[in-house]
Amino acid sequence: MNSDSDLQIAGDILEVPHLLQAPREHPATVAEYAGLARSIAADRTQWEHLVRYDATTRWYHRLRTGPGYEVWLLSWVPGQGSGLHDHGGSSGVLTVLDGTLTERSRRGTRALRPGAQRVFAPGYVHEVLNDALEPAVSLHVYYPGLTEMTMHFAHSARCAAAAPHSAGADTVTTA
Template identity: 40%
Template sequence: MTFSASPHSPAAVSAGPSSAQLLDFARGVASDAELVASLPLDPEGRTWARLDGPGGSEAWLIGWPPGTGTGWHDHGGSRGAFATASGGLTEQSLAVRLPTEGWKTLELAEGVDRQRQLRPGQGRAFGEHHVHQVLNESADAHAVSVHAYYPPLPLMRRYSRTGAVLRLEQVEIPEEWQ
C-alpha cells in the first residue's frame, strides 16, 4: 500500500526542501546574470517569470520598479526564501506568530517590527508563519529578486496596517496571480 500526503499536510511540508535549501536556490539563481537580465522590466509595475524550483517548490524571478512593494502579506503556510539579484530591497516583517484564522483585526505589541536591507547576493529564509512586506525604496533604480516557496503557495493573505493595527483585507488564491 502506498501512502501519499496531501500537498498541504504537515508530512508533505516537512518532506520538501527546507528554508535553507530554498535560500541556497534563490541565491544561486540570483547570481545568474544572464537569467536576471532576461527578465523584461516595466517602469510602471512589477514583472515576473515563473521558475522551476527545487523539490517541487514554486519559484519566481521578480522585477521591481522604483517605489513599488508588495504590501503586508503572508504565504498561506508555505515556508520560503528570497534573494536580491540586482538593486536593493527592504523587508519589513513581524517577529511574532499570528493566528492564521479566526480574526480580522489585531493590535500588535511594541517591539515586533523588524527591518532589513537586502543588497545583491543577500537573501532571507523564513518559516510557515512569516508576515512581511518587501519594498524597492529606490527613487530611480529597478531591483530584481528570486523567491521560492514550499509547498507551492496555496493562498496569500493580504493585510493593511495602520500603526499597531493589522487588518486582514483579502485572501488570494493562485489563479489570481499566476
C-alpha cells in the same frame, strides 16, 4: 600499533560508493532551498535575459518548478511594493539579485542588497518594497508552491504582524 592513529580505514572511502549518499536532484531542506537560490543568483545567464520592468505593476516570471516547490523572478521599479502580506502555508527564501529592497515586518525594517537572503516560515507577515532610486530584481523560492497570499490591510507592519489573522486581512488565491 600505528603511531599516527589507532583507527584506520581500509582503502579510500570515496572508492566505496555504497557508503556515499547520492546527490539529490531537488532540494529537501531549508539550507538546500537557500543554496538553490544562491546558485541561481550566481549564474546570471539563468535569469538576467528574462527580466522586464513594468511601471504599472510588479513584473514576475516563474523560473523553475520542482517537486512541491517553485522559483519566481520578480522585478521592482522605484516605488513598487508588495503590500503587507503572508504566503499562506508556504515557506520561502527571498534573495535580492540586483538593486536594493526594503523589508518591513514586526521585527523592524531592513535594507536588502544583492546577495541578501531572507528565509521565512508559513504565516510570516512582511512587506517588500523598492524605496530606492534604481530598479531591483529578486528571486523567490516557495515550498510548497505558492497557492495563496493573505494581504493585511493594517496601518503598519507592526500592527499586522502582531495580529496576522485579524479582520484586516484578505486571502488572495494564486492558483
